[in-house]
Amino acid sequence: MKIEVKSLTKKYGDHRALNDISFILDGPKIYGLLGRNGAGKTTFMDILSGHIMASNGEILINGENPFDNQRLTESICLIKEGQNFKRDLKIKNVLKIYSYFYPNWDQELAENLIKEYNLDLNSKIKTLSKGMESALGITVGLASKAPITIFDEPYIGLDAPSRKKFYEIMLEEYQEKPRMIIFSTHLIDEVSLLFEEVLILREGSLVLQEESEILRNNTIAVSGTIEEVETFISGKEVIEKKQLAGMMTAYIYGTVEEAKMFGLNVEGVPIQELMIYLTERKKGA
Amino acid sequence: MKNSLDESKPIFMQIKEQLEDSIINGTIKAGERVPSTNEFAAFYKINPATAAKGINELVAEDILFKRRGVGMFVTDDAMQILIESRKKTFYENYMLPLKSEAIKLQISVEELMDMVKREDISNEN
Numbered sequence: 001m002k003i004e005v006k007s008l009t010k011k012y013g014d015h016r017a018l019n020d021i022s023f024i025l026d027g028p029k030i031y032g033l034l035g036r037n038g039a040g041k042t043t044f045m046d047i048l049s050g051h052i053m054a055s056n057g058e059i060l061i062n063g064e065n066p067f068d069n070q071r072l073t074e075s076i077c078l079i080k081e082g083q084n085f086k087r088d089l090k091i092k093n094v095l096k097i098y099s100y101f102y103p104n105w106d107q108e109l110a111e112n113l114i115k116e117y118n119l120d121l122n123s124k125i126k127t128l129s130k131g132m133e134s135a136l137g138i139t140v141g142l143a144s145k146a147p148i149t150i151f152d153e154p155y156i157g158l159d160a161p162s163r164k165k166f167y168e169i170m171l172e173e174y175q176e177k178p179r180m181i182i183f184s185t186h187l188i189d190e191v192s193l194l195f196e197e198v199l200i201l202r203e204g205s206l207v208l209q210e211e212s213e214i215l216r217n218n219t220i221a222v223s224g225t226i227e228e229v230e231t232f233i234s235g236k237e238v239i240e241k242k243q244l245a246g247m248m249t250a251y252i253y254g255t256v257e258e259a260k261m262f263g264l265n266v267e268g269v270p271i272q273e274l275m276i277y278l279t280e281r282k283k284g285a
Numbered sequence: 286m287k288n289s290l291d292e293s294k295p296i297f298m299q300i301k302e303q304l305e306d307s308i309i310n311g312t313i314k315a316g317e318r319v320p321s322t323n324e325f326a327a328f329y330k331i332n333p334a335t336a337a338k339g340i341n342e343l344v345a346e347d348i349l350f351k352r353r354g355v356g357m358f359v360t361d362d363a364m365q366i367l368i369e370s371r372k373k374t375f376y377e378n379y380m381l382p383l384k385s386e387a388i389k390l391q392i393s394v395e396e397l398m399d400m401v402k403r404e405d406i407s408n409e410n
Contacts, residue, residue, distance in 0.1 A: 029334075030332055167330055168327075168330065171326060171327065171330060171333075172327070174333070175323050175326060175327075175333050189292070192292060193290065193292070193296060193329065193330055193331040193332065193335075194330065194331065194332050195332065196332045196334050196335070212332075212335075213295045213296060213297055213335060213338065216292070216293070216294060216295045216296065217294075217295045217298075256294075257377075260377070260381065260382075261377075261381075263381075263385045267293050268291075268292070268293030268294045268295075269293060270292040270293050271292065272292075
């Protein structure tokens with residue numbers, strides 16, 4: 001599947017939830033969609049799933065617009081952080097409905113996950129705890145086997161072992177049959193190793209789209225005396241710098257090797273930290 | 286085998302280095318099978334494409350070879366190739382930091398040489 005996002009804008013009154021963003025997602029990959037609250041992640045995923053319309057610009061999936069497009073919507077499964085299901089339905093009804101909707105539905109996987117998460121097929125949605133509702137969302141998302149599966153912070157209330165189980169099964173499923181998975185979460189440290197590519201949104205704009213391994217290779221934190229560090233970073237793209245007692249640490253785009261040659265202390269920057277520095281609400285350095 | 290990976294460094298490089306270390310220290314010998322991309326991905330919970338990248342580089346360097354449908358195996362020359370290439374990076378990885386720390390501590394070249402020659406700390410690594 002190929003997703004082309006072209007000059008996409010979504011306005012709510014005067015507020016631009018998405019401000020003229022363009023990018024391409026291509027092929028079966030696990031994408032990490034990151035950003036702070038209000039960055040526009042959910043708006044983007046809603047438009048992508050055909051739930052809402054863009055104000056300007058468009059999203060094309062394999063060349064077609066997803067809004068009100070039955071053939072496309074059955075290849076997209078969006079699981080949100082809550083209210084995915086009607087409150088009065090039983091779990092077994094939910095599974096039934098989704099199994100009719102998604103052509104690749106995997107009933108066996110759904111049943112295994114229901115067991116794994118200790119859910120009762122006869123429970124009504126409104127009686128479920130937050131964690132249980134999230135577990136059901138994850139079950140549906142994975143079992144849909146939709147060529148584009150989107151998880152938007154899918155595990156509110158889900159405990160750490162259950163999240164771990166989710167990552168494991170998601171990975172197994174992906175290995176067995178690669179598909180496009182777009183994953184948005186604030187628990188970046190837990191999943192960043194699963195991302196093949198990362199997108200970071202900030203206040204409705206795309207700040208970065210890059211392969212995670214390239215990010216790990218090309219973003220570094222260098223430390224040394226203020227003078228040394230300033231010399232090294234001059235002319236380079238600096239993400240953030242801080243200093244204490246005559247020493248300075250700068251987060252920049254560069255490689256470990258060049259900083260080492262320069263004799264500076266150097267460390268890589270984990271994606272979670274990079275996201276923090278790139279999305280701080282202040283004027284960029 | 287390390288228990289977890291370090292996020293501040295490319296993951297494929299860590300997979301690669303780990304296999305290299307296992308070969309250099311003899312844990313995995315010439316002709317033996319190494320874990321597959323999927324085994325690495327499942328063990329470390331990493332993206333399979335990332336694990337594959339590390340393994341593929343070792344194939345390109347003639348350290349591993351692929352037997353269709355069976356898996357990846359260590360080549361006969363693997364150890365020799367690795368030792369040669371590690372020697373090349375020994376200077377950057379060990380000598381440069383050593384020298385820079387020595388300069389910071391105002392250790393003279395003579396003192397440094399004495400330390401290198403000192404027998405009691407002979408440690409092969």
